[in-house]
Amino acid sequence: MKPLNYALIIPCLLFSLSAFAEESSLKPETQGDVTFVSGGIGETEREALQSIKADYNLNLLFAYKGSGQFMSDVNVRIADSKGNVLVETFAEGPYLFANLKPGNYLISAVKDGNEIRQKAKIGGSKTTSLSFYWPLQAGSSGNP
Numbered sequence: 001m002k003p004l005n006y007a008l009i010i011p012c013l014l015f016s017l018s019a020f021a022e023e024s025s026l027k028p029e030t031q032g033d034v035t036f037v038s039g040g041i042g043e044t045e046r047e048a049l050q051s052i053k054a055d056y057n058l059n060l061l062f063a064y065k066g067s068g069q070f071m072s073d074v075n076v077r078i079a080d081s082k083g084n085v086l087v088e089t090f091a092e093g094p095y096l097f098a099n100l101k102p103g104n105y106l107i108s109a110v111k112d113g114n115e116i117r118q119k120a121k122i123g124g125s126k127t128t129s130l131s132f133y134w135p136l137q138a139g140s141s142g143n144p
Contacts, residue, residue, distance in 0.1 A: 026048050032086055036087060037049070038093055039093035041092070041093045046095075049095050055099075056098055057098075057100060057122055057125075057128065058097065058100055058127070059095070059096075060107065060130050061130070062074045063131065063133055063134075072094060075109070075111075076089050076107065077107070077108040078108075079107075102123045102124070103123075107119075111134050112134075
């Protein structure tokens with residue numbers, strides 16, 4: 001094969017492998033009876049998450065208030081109505097999707113020491129979506 005062909009093929013191959021690696025980083029995790037996945041950094045990862053969104057009955061979004069800029073590195077805890085913690089994880093991107101049994105839950109999300117709590121009711125085939133918005137802090141650019 002001619003050197004020019006190698007020069008064209010190798011970058012294409014590397015690009016394909018990096019795209020595959022980015023998508024494959026979205027691996028569902030399980031804690032107890034709850035399966036969940038988080039991520040959404042980069043367009044490819046967001047598209048991969050959107051393609052599996054319907055498989056989960058709880059969809060969480062993390063962003064800055066006002067700007068709507070996505071944030072990552074959020075500590076998330078999901079507890080049932082009795083206060084039993086079912087999931088405790090670190091969201092690796094602005095989205096976290098989980099499958100929960102029907103019932104009432106308390107979701108706690110903490111970013112930079114600021115906690116936001118919301119209640120979620122899971123039931124039937126309906127998906128529950130919650131958005132967590134933190135205010136921009138003085139001097140913050142809003143970048144995750």
